[in-house]
């Protein structure tokens with residue numbers, strides 16, 4: 001039963017629809033955090049209220065409103081896609097309620113409300129690493145293919161700018177729709193352009209369908225290297241992609257294969273609680289988001305509003321992904337970005353990290 005003096009956290013996620021894998025990963029991670037750290041903070045019971053927005057922005061906004069006004073949550077969290085985070089931002093501002101973005105990754109989201117804190121990543125942060133790697137690894141001509149909305153546009157801009165700066169050329173910039181994309185026509189255009197590589201950003205969950213098409217159209221055999229941010233080879237679906245994924249190089253902030261004792265513990269505990277799943281980068285955004293909320297509640301002895309927000313800013317901790325900072329000024333996450341290659345480890349596909357850029361701030365904040 002709901003307790004009157006409980007500390008309520010409203011977790012809004014796409015639990016159904018095409019982006020349900022994001023919701024499933026984040027909910028599992030949030031529950032893991034609570035199982036490991038207890039449901040009591042500052043002498044009060046923490047109550048996690050999970051709501052399904054099905055990836056529809058109007059629903060996200062209504063649920064956020066209800067959670068703030070009726071349930072009196074101390075924090076809003078989740079937000080599986082950029083339009084969903086942007087829809088809830090005014091609710092956070094009006095209700096003076098901290099809002100923790102655990103998934104969405106367009107740079108500008110943190111500027112939509114002073115109450116937003118982010119524990120996921122930004123596409124500018126992730127895209128520059130692979131642009132640097134490509135330019136140094138015999139890739140002279142690249143075509144881009146991104147989903148036509150916030151994070152895709154960020155990924156395209158920051159990949160292209162850095163790649164051109166390093167002497168590369170980009171003859172084509174292709175975009176696919178967020179809903180029900182058909183990859184066949186764009187892949188034909190990629191093929192016709194005969195680039196050394198295609199840089200891809202797709203939201204988490206769409207990578208499997210894309211890889212299937214990539215292989216069926218023989219692009220791997222045509223000598224076109226697949227590179228991107230890590231979203232396309234998401235750990236949630238990588239194991240089932242087959243050998244077409246072997247050798248794909250991406251830059252990202254998390255791999256389930258990240259070699260640290262903290263991550264090995266995280267992956268083992270996640271899989272013990274969820275035997276059919278491998279934790280992906282979305283899960284880590286959820287797990288770390290719960291940590292940020294818990295530590296802020298501990299520090300303020302269960303305060304809400306401005307005081308809770310202030311206690312979230314500047315937190316430094318070891319995440320399963322590595323050391324991270326919630327930058328007090330931008331409220332965005334500062335983290336290491338790894339360059340990784342898909343390889344078989346004990347017979348299963350993983351993103352194996354082989355290089356890193358340390359302490360990367362969101363490059364999108366200096367525009």
Ligand code: DHB
Pocket residue numbers: 022080081082083103104105106150151202203204205231
């Ligand atoms: C966003 C969604 C994703 O699934 C992803 O991998 C990156 C960004 C977004 O909508 O912001």
